[in-house]
Amino acid sequence: METQVAIVGAGPAGLVLARLLERQGIDSVVLEVRSREYVEGRVRAGVLEQRTVDLLTEAGVADRLQREGMVHAGLELRFGGRGHRIDLSELTGGRTITVYGQQEVVKDLIAARLSAGGALRFAVSDVELAEVESERPAVRFRHDGEAHELRCDAIAGCDGFHGICRAAIPPGALTVYEREYPFAWLGILARARPSSEELIYANHPRGFALHSMRTPEVTRLYLQCEPGEDLGAWPDERIWAELQARFELTEGFRLNEGEILDRGVTPMRSFVVEPMQHGRLFLAGDAAHIVPPTGAKGLNLAVADVEVLADALSAFYRDGDERRLAGYSERCLRRVWRVQHFSSWMTAMLHRPPGQDPFEAQLQHSQLEYVCRSRAAATTLAENYVGLAEV
Ligand code: FAD
Numbered sequence: 429m430e431t432q433v434a435i436v437g438a439g440p441a442g443l444v445l446a447r448l449l450e451r452q453g454i455d456s457v458v459l460e461v462r463s464r465e466y467v468e469g470r471v472r473a474g475v476l477e478q479r480t481v482d483l484l485t486e487a488g489v490a491d492r493l494q495r496e497g498m499v500h501a502g503l504e505l506r507f508g509g510r511g512h513r514i515d516l517s518e519l520t521g522g523r524t525i526t527v528y529g530q531q532e533v534v535k536d537l538i539a540a541r542l543s544a545g546g547a548l549r550f551a552v553s554d555v556e557l558a559e560v561e562s563e564r565p566a567v568r569f570r571h572d573g574e575a576h577e578l579r580c581d582a583i584a585g586c587d588g589f590h591g592i593c594r595a596a597i598p599p600g601a602l603t604v605y606e607r608e609y610p611f612a613w614l615g616i617l618a619r620a621r622p623s624s625e626e627l628i629y630a631n632h633p634r635g636f637a638l639h640s641m642r643t644p645e646v647t648r649l650y651l652q653c654e655p656g657e658d659l660g661a662w663p664d665e666r667i668w669a670e671l672q673a674r675f676e677l678t679e680g681f682r683l684n685e686g687e688i689l690d691r692g693v694t695p696m697r698s699f700v701v702e703p704m705q706h707g708r709l710f711l712a713g714d715a716a717h718i719v720p721p722t723g724a725k726g727l728n729l730a731v732a733d734v735e736v737l738a739d740a741l742s743a744f745y746r747d748g749d750e751r752r753l754a755g756y757s758e759r760c761l762r763r764v765w766r767v768q769h770f771s772s773w774m775t776a777m778l779h780r781p782p783g784q785d786p787f788e789a790q791l792q793h794s795q796l797e798y799v800c801r802s803r804a805a806a807t808t809l810a811e812n813y814v815g816l817a818e819v
């Protein structure tokens with residue numbers, strides 16, 4: 429088998445890349461270890477930056493997103509028993525975010541890929557990379573009981589944090605930056621009307637909580653918990669009681685409850701590998717970096733990477749110009765580190781680390797008040813949250 433670009437992984441990074449290449453007339457094959465049902469059912473992120481929405485729109489895969497996505501012009505920071513609205517739009521010259529589930533983005537991209545007749549194989553196994561330092565690398569895999577070898581010009585490693593692509597780079601060629609956090613998020617999806625029109629990020633003495641949504645009938649909620657928390661210790665009543673306590677019944681607020689449709693624990697980690705490329709292998713999205721979810725950036729950063737990669741590949745095929753491919757990692761890493769900083773800053777401002785000392789708690793409170801009172805500080809949050817056009 430042959431193609432121009434072999435794409436390993438059908439998450440947002442791999443599927444958006446396949447779409448962008450398709451629009452440039454560049455052939456690709458997408459390989460995914462999981463089934464279509466699994467990938468389409470996996471509940472994850474939900475906040476799209478304006479630039480992500482614009483890119484999906486230009487790529488012709490945003491019809492349903494335009495109809496069903498919920499456009500938000502602000503968000504709320506809640507602490508000390510009160511809510512404070514950050515007017516994202518007013519602070520950023522009219523920019524907004526759109527709430528639309530990652531799994532819906534993935535469904536739309538898969539449907540577009542298949543209807544365009546693009547190659548996309550689910551449930552492959554034993555994926556291995558070969559000769560990544562040569563000009564004709566290969567991906568070996570099994571599908572429907574048969575062994576295959578896919579020769580290509582370039583491999584896009586879009587296989588997420590636990591994928592195999594990053595490990596195909598000799599360890600001596602990589603620098604790893606990593607930070608683990610002493611907490612995780614317990615996330616639920618509930619059949620309940622959102623309790624507020626906008627997202628609420630709450631810092632409470634019991635820990636962080638986040639109110640988000642998916643549709644006018646479905647709420648997405650998260651609460652800070654222990655790393656590796658046992659879901660068995662969290663019956664529905666405990667989840668709701670904890671969420672109610674952290675959002676507080678102030679200012680007439682009451683959290684709407686309903687049937688819990690999905691639940692899971694997300695570990696919190698900051699991680700970057702440099703460089704994001706080796707020979708003809710290019711890592712994109714979670715395969716190269718992880719951010720803690722507090723800034724709502726993981727999915728948006730994955731899309732930003734493949735936008736750069738698609739641009740570099742198109743220069744390569746159009747004029748044989750390898751310079752942009754050579755500069756791929758450097759170009760991506762500027763945004764990656766900006767987003768790492770923002771995500772870690774939001775995480776530190778909003779969570780209660782175990783054993784937090786009283787001095788730290790006061791600093792955190794002062795930081796939150798400053799963000800809510802100072803236009804300059806609020807603008808810093810807003811422009812990073814809606815997504816910087818340039819970094
Ligand atoms: P992924 O979405 O991980 O896609 C990688 C794909 O590669 C997967 O489909 C995987 O099955 C496939 N794959 C793996 N190994 C192989 C292989 N060997 N061969 C072929 N395919 C392979 N971000 C937020 O902003 N907010 C959140 O609330 C949030 N929640 C999250 C919850 C969880 C449990 C996780 C894991 C992530 C969450 N994120 C969140 C992060 C966000 O979802 C990711 O940043 C985003 O999915 C990155 O997209 P990606 O395409 O790079 O990777």
Ligand code: DHB
Nearest residue numbers: 473474640721722723724
């Ligand atoms: C959602 C997830 C996030 O990580 C975040 O910061 C905001 C919203 C969500 O799933 O809706």
